[in-house]
Amino acid sequence: MPISPNVTAAVLVIGDEILSGRTQDTNLNAIARFVATYGVDLAEARVVGDEAADIVAALNALRARYTYVFTTGGIGPTHDDITADCVAKAFGLTLYEHPDILAEMTARSDYELTPARRRMARVPEGASLIKNPIKGPPGFQIGNVFVLAGVPSVMRGMLEDIGHRLEGGAVVTAQTLRVDGFAEGVLAEPLGALAKANPDLSLGSYPFFGPDGYGANLVVRGRDPVRVDQVLGELEVSLRAAGATQLARV
Amino acid sequence: MPISPNVTAAVLVIGDEILSGRTQDTNLNAIARFVATYGVDLAEARVVGDEAADIVAALNALRARYTYVFTTGGIGPTHDDITADCVAKAFGLTLYEHPDILAEMTARSDYELTPARRRMARVPEGASLIKNPIKGPPGFQIGNVFVLAGVPSVMRGMLEDIGHRLEGGAVVTAQTLRVDGFAEGVLAEPLGALAKANPDLSLGSYPFFGPDGYGANLVVRGRDPVRVDQVLGELEVSLRAAGATQLARV
Numbered sequence: 001m002p003i004s005p006n007v008t009a010a011v012l013v014i015g016d017e018i019l020s021g022r023t024q025d026t027n028l029n030a031i032a033r034f035v036a037t038y039g040v041d042l043a044e045a046r047v048v049g050d051e052a053a054d055i056v057a058a059l060n061a062l063r064a065r066y067t068y069v070f071t072t073g074g075i076g077p078t079h080d081d082i083t084a085d086c087v088a089k090a091f092g093l094t095l096y097e098h099p100d101i102l103a104e105m106t107a108r109s110d111y112e113l114t115p116a117r118r119r120m121a122r123v124p125e126g127a128s129l130i131k132n133p134i135k136g137p138p139g140f141q142i143g144n145v146f147v148l149a150g151v152p153s154v155m156r157g158m159l160e161d162i163g164h165r166l167e168g169g170a171v172v173t174a175q176t177l178r179v180d181g182f183a184e185g186v187l188a189e190p191l192g193a194l195a196k197a198n199p200d201l202s203l204g205s206y207p208f209f210g211p212d213g214y215g216a217n218l219v220v221r222g223r224d225p226v227r228v229d230q231v232l233g234e235l236e237v238s239l240r241a242a243g244a245t246q247l248a249r250v
Numbered sequence: 251m252p253i254s255p256n257v258t259a260a261v262l263v264i265g266d267e268i269l270s271g272r273t274q275d276t277n278l279n280a281i282a283r284f285v286a287t288y289g290v291d292l293a294e295a296r297v298v299g300d301e302a303a304d305i306v307a308a309l310n311a312l313r314a315r316y317t318y319v320f321t322t323g324g325i326g327p328t329h330d331d332i333t334a335d336c337v338a339k340a341f342g343l344t345l346y347e348h349p350d351i352l353a354e355m356t357a358r359s360d361y362e363l364t365p366a367r368r369r370m371a372r373v374p375e376g377a378s379l380i381k382n383p384i385k386g387p388p389g390f391q392i393g394n395v396f397v398l399a400g401v402p403s404v405m406r407g408m409l410e411d412i413g414h415r416l417e418g419g420a421v422v423t424a425q426t427l428r429v430d431g432f433a434e435g436v437l438a439e440p441l442g443a444l445a446k447a448n449p450d451l452s453l454g455s456y457p458f459f460g461p462d463g464y465g466a467n468l469v470v471r472g473r474d475p476v477r478v479d480q481v482l483g484e485l486e487v488s489l490r491a492a493g494a495t496q497l498a499r500v
Contacts, residue, residue: 021282032271047295078455079442116438188366192329205328
């Protein structure tokens with residue numbers, strides 16, 4: 001139930017460690033929150049392993065469909081880091097050693113420029129670099145694709161150099177009404193009626209199961225904050241009329 | 251870098267709340283760990299919003315390619331819960347009210363059988379039910395697709411009724427060597443050489459950035475635990491020879 005999406009994004013998480021269950025991904029959530037502040041709707045995410053054909057296919061599907069694509073992972077120096085190669089292949093470009101990255105690597109005194117590390121200096125022709133404010137080589141942007149590190153602190157650092165590149169949309173406002181001790185099966189009707197009556201907004205119900213049984217966070221989202229506030233108020237009134245007592249704006 | 255995958259799975263996470271950044275998904279990780287214990291390789295995951303066309307397209311792509319597909323989310327009673335409808339559409343089947351679910355709903359004394367709740371009794375023709383040991387209606391299996399709740403505790407409870415349905419493969423053993431104070435740029439060469447020399451195994455490097463700078467968890471995975479142990483031992487020897495001192499099997 002999107003809100004007339006204008007500027008969209010997708011995330012492509014690259015890494016066996018997410019699919020094996022070894023690592024809990026947090027980059028998707030961080031990027032989702034980041035793009036939301038620019039009015040960009042995250043519309044899809046995919047997780048693929050360290051397999052070239054899978055990465056290329058997913059990237060080409062996503063970059064054709066969405067305004068922006070963010071990839072995370074696979075840009076290190078080891079044999080399983082193949083993201084740069086795959087991005088170049090997807091775009092039909094060749095990789096070259098970027099002089100700025102090589103210069104920075106050469107300048108470091110704590111650092112031996114191993115062949116493995118030189119791999120990290122490679123970006124597709126025409127790419128612009130994305131600063132790494134933590135440590136290590138930068139990410140890069142090619143076309144509508146931002147290629148970021150997989151280590152969460154480094155990935156988030158790189159986002160700081162992306163905001164100014166985004167052509168954002170109208171920011172989406174969200175307000176949440178938490179309902180305890182009142183199941184979705186009862187609130188579904190008034191909620192659905194309001195959703196139908198307000199097609200310019202997105203109304204969602206996100207249930208939880210806690211010590212008091214089922215409850216739900218009801219979220220009204222839209223690009224006009226006045227409308228969001230108004231409809232959340234109407235929702236509150238209709239839920240009280242339906243018998244809900246434990247309501248809280250959260 | 252998969253280990254000759256035999257039995258594969260994909261996860262389809264359904265829900266605006268994941269893409270808006272409101273909710274951090276944990277179901278993907280729980281399913282990844284669960285299927286791994288049955289020797290099933292999780293090969294891909296996708297996250298889509300509450301949009302029928304997107305759900306149907308993603309489900310059809312995944313169920314054609316992988317042995318099993320697990321969906322999470324969108325099976326509640328509210329207007330944005332459209333998973334059952336989409337699964338039926340993907341399979342070209344119609345939904346019907348399952349008598350066992352209706353009977354259970356009718357028997358509950360704490361429960362008014364609202365029209366919204368009746369929606370949760372609908373499953374595709376030919377589906378088998380997946381027990382919900384927590385509270386609320388069951389999930390269902392149709393063909394190679396398992397349709398599960400989105401609430402994490404309920405989703406995990408439903409997994410208990412799935413293991414016996416899986417035709418598993420040889421379970422993958424993973425062993426991890428943690429290396430501190432030793433960057434991937436240096437360990438890449440010995441690691442890559444071992445990966446090349448042992449194509450029956452998967453060797454991965456998962457870097458982290460902590461107070462002592464970069465380190466990495468090096469993971470050897472394979473279906474023969476003796477080989478995994480042997481090659482992890484070789485990796486340890488070659489890293490010590492390369493100068494690493496802080497090594498720990500974790």
